[in-house]
Amino acid sequence: MTNIIEIENLSKDYEKGFFKKKKIRALDGLTLSVAPGQIFGFLGGNGAGKTTTIKILMRLLFPTEGGARILGSDISDVKMHSRIGYCPENPYFYDYLNASELMMYFAELLGIEPSKRRGKCEELLAKVGLQEKDWNRQLRKFSKGMLQRVGIAQSLINDPEVVFFDEPMSGLDPIGRREIRQLIEELRARGVTVFMSTHILSDIEALCDNVAILRNGKLAASGNLHDLLTKSGEVQTFEIIVKNVSAEIMRGELSNAAGFDVGEKPNGASIMVSEEDDIATVLSAARSRGGNLVSVQPVKQSLEELFVGSEE
Amino acid sequence: MSDVRSGSNSIKKIKTIALNAFREAVRDRILYNLVIFVLLITAAAIFLGDLTAGQEARTIVNLGLGAILVFGTFISIFVGVSLVSKEIEKKTVYAIFSKPIGRGEFITGKYLGLCLTLFVNVMIMGCGLSLALLFVGGGNLAFRVWGATLLIFYQLVILTAVAILFSSFSSPALSALLTFLIFLIAHFSTALRELSATLGSSASEFLFTALYYLLPNFSTFSFAANASRGEFPSLALLGGGAVYTCFYVAALLAMTILIFNRRNFK
Ligand SMILES: Nc1ncnc2c1ncn2[C@@H]1O[C@H](COP(=O)(O)OP(=O)(O)OP(=O)(O)O)[C@@H](O)[C@H]1O
Ligand SMILES: [Mg+2]
Numbered sequence: 001m002t003n004i005i006e007i008e009n010l011s012k013d014y015e016k017g018f019f020k021k022k023k024i025r026a027l028d029g030l031t032l033s034v035a036p037g038q039i040f041g042f043l044g045g046n047g048a049g050k051t052t053t054i055k056i057l058m059r060l061l062f063p064t065e066g067g068a069r070i071l072g073s074d075i076s077d078v079k080m081h082s083r084i085g086y087c088p089e090n091p092y093f094y095d096y097l098n099a100s101e102l103m104m105y106f107a108e109l110l111g112i113e114p115s116k117r118r119g120k121c122e123e124l125l126a127k128v129g130l131q132e133k134d135w136n137r138q139l140r141k142f143s144k145g146m147l148q149r150v151g152i153a154q155s156l157i158n159d160p161e162v163v164f165f166d167e168p169m170s171g172l173d174p175i176g177r178r179e180i181r182q183l184i185e186e187l188r189a190r191g192v193t194v195f196m197s198t199h200i201l202s203d204i205e206a207l208c209d210n211v212a213i214l215r216n217g218k219l220a221a222s223g224n225l226h227d228l229l230t231k232s233g234e235v236q237t238f239e240i241i242v243k244n245v246s247a248e249i250m251r252g253e254l255s256n257a258a259g260f261d262v263g264e265k266p267n268g269a270s271i272m273v274s275e276e277d278d279i280a281t282v283l284s285a286a287r288s289r290g291g292n293l294v295s296v297q298p299v300k301q302s303l304e305e306l307f308v309g310s311e312e
Numbered sequence: 313m314s315d316v317r318s319g320s321n322s323i324k325k326i327k328t329i330a331l332n333a334f335r336e337a338v339r340d341r342i343l344y345n346l347v348i349f350v351l352l353i354t355a356a357a358i359f360l361g362d363l364t365a366g367q368e369a370r371t372i373v374n375l376g377l378g379a380i381l382v383f384g385t386f387i388s389i390f391v392g393v394s395l396v397s398k399e400i401e402k403k404t405v406y407a408i409f410s411k412p413i414g415r416g417e418f419i420t421g422k423y424l425g426l427c428l429t430l431f432v433n434v435m436i437m438g439c440g441l442s443l444a445l446l447f448v449g450g451g452n453l454a455f456r457v458w459g460a461t462l463l464i465f466y467q468l469v470i471l472t473a474v475a476i477l478f479s480s481f482s483s484p485a486l487s488a489l490l491t492f493l494i495f496l497i498a499h500f501s502t503a504l505r506e507l508s509a510t511l512g513s514s515a516s517e518f519l520f521t522a523l524y525y526l527l528p529n530f531s532t533f534s535f536a537a538n539a540s541r542g543e544f545p546s547l548a549l550l551g552g553g554a555v556y557t558c559f560y561v562a563a564l565l566a567m568t569i570l571i572f573n574r575r576n577f578k
Binding site for chain 2: 014055058059060061062078079080081082084085086088090091092093094095096097105106108109110111151154155158164
């Protein structure tokens with residue numbers, strides 16, 4: 001099947017200053033395509049141009065150069081927008097409405113049958129984890145994370161074929177993040193293409209099939225996440241944290257084996273290993289000296305490196 | 313799913329946006345001015361009791377129609393300039409325009425929503441005025457004030473379109489000021505034109521003649537003094553005014569949409 005999103009040579013200048021027009025190039029010749037049915041991570045540091053790109057796709061900004069197509073139609077095609085969804089960065093909605101009124105308003109605008117509206121809205125509000133007691137509270141009294149949930153709920157009202165999420169996890173508590181992560185996976189399982197921008201490395205690892213990385217408005221890398229990580233040549237390491245056993249003892253226990261990097265931790269120690277098999281070795285060593293396991297965490301240095309990138 | 317895909321047509325979308333704008337106005341307590349209006353009219357009906365019945369009714373007509381114009385103008389200008397700019401500032405337009413809604417549909421819907429607010433407001437004030445007139449025994453006038461009230465409504469509808477036009481390219485504060493200026497000139501354009509003719513300067517004559525034809529001509533729609541004498545506007549004035557208003561508003565909205573279509577929401 002053809003690509004769902006095709007961005008071609010997209011550039012955007014912001015004008016600064018009223019009299020002396022100074023131009024800032026926020027996006028510089030971005031070309032990108034996204035195949036259907038995947039979760040596509042749109043990555044980059046602060047100010048890289050992620051929001052700018054998504055706003056152009058949502059026809060909130062007009063590109064200085066280039067263009068884009070979604071679902072085979074030019075982005076200026078209003079009709080095509082009935083088949084997509086969008087949750088803005090830090091979404092904000094009408095102060096004077098409550099959550100279900102807002103959902104009903106959008107449902108009506110999208111031409112959803114009156115008999116199905118109420119059910120659809122309530123299903124989505126529940127799905128994004130908004131408690132029923134909050135459905136009839138005015139949006140002006142909503143916290144950041146609650147607004148974020150409403151933002152995601154409203155983007156799904158029309159059963160979109162593609163959704164654009166601009167930092168969907170921002171402002172969410174840990175449970176909220178897990179819920180939204182599940183929701184995004186569910187969307188992919190239903191064949192919906194998800195295009196999301198994010199800074200959160202663990203979300204990228206857990207969710208994304210393919211990624212594009214922006215740096216200063218330019219495409220720095222793109223492709224399959226796994227391939228990119230392998231190509232960048234870093235081995236995966238794990239950080240093991242144990243308690244009731246000091247770093248010194250651990251060093252002694254592990255001195256005969258190479259590749260362990262032991263550090264101090266309050267009431268315990270942290271050990272970095274580079275092979276998955278070594279985890280067992282470390283654990284048995286710790287247990288033999290009365291230590292307990294606190295956590296094992298994969299550390300993907302390569303991902304951080306990909307993300308931040310070298311400046312050359 | 314196909315019911316979603318086919319989408320609803322423009323008229324439906326505009327209606328939905330207009331009704332939501334009306335709900336916004338009600339919840340933002342735009343109709344609270346009615347309380348002041350009622351108090352004013354009631355106070356007038358009670359305290360003007362010393363005058364003869366005819367004088368009293370006439371004063372109430374002048375006062376009532378004046379109040380309808382002032383309150384209506386206030387709402388037209390201040391709600392009109394913030395109608396769209398508030399949505400841009402608070403970024404509520406983001407979710408709207410990512411949906412299959414044209415910018416023209418949005419502007420038209422918001423505009424009609426405010427017109428509906430003004431209509432309800434003016435109707436209620438008109439009823440209050442009629443009741444007060446009935447109370448002081450001006451039964452004839454109680455009916456006849458509606459002609460003048462309708463002409464005020466025409467002015468408000470045009471003024472709101474002016475306010476939206478200004479707010480599509482300037483700040484709310486500047487838009488309010490400019491709209492108020494237009495309101496003043498529109499009321500005095502006939503007088504200004506006559507005055508400039510006596511000045512003998514051809515440049516100023518040209519300017520004020522141009523203004524006379526370009527800007528809405530509200531002096532034609534000012535009927536309060538006549539209404540207090542018991543006159544009712546001719547059907548030609550009412551009908552012609554309606555046609556004039558429709559064309560004028562259509563032109564203003566078209567310009568607004570043209571400008572709004574090019575805007576970046578940063
Ligand atoms: N309204 C604006 N006016 C002028 N410059 C802007 C505006 N919005 C963004 N920019 C500039 O455009 C560049 C890209 O910004 P953008 O918001 O797209 O970044 P981002 O990748 O979304 O960043 P973040 O991760 O912080 O959300 C930045 O240099 C920013 O300063
Ligand atoms: Mg951003």
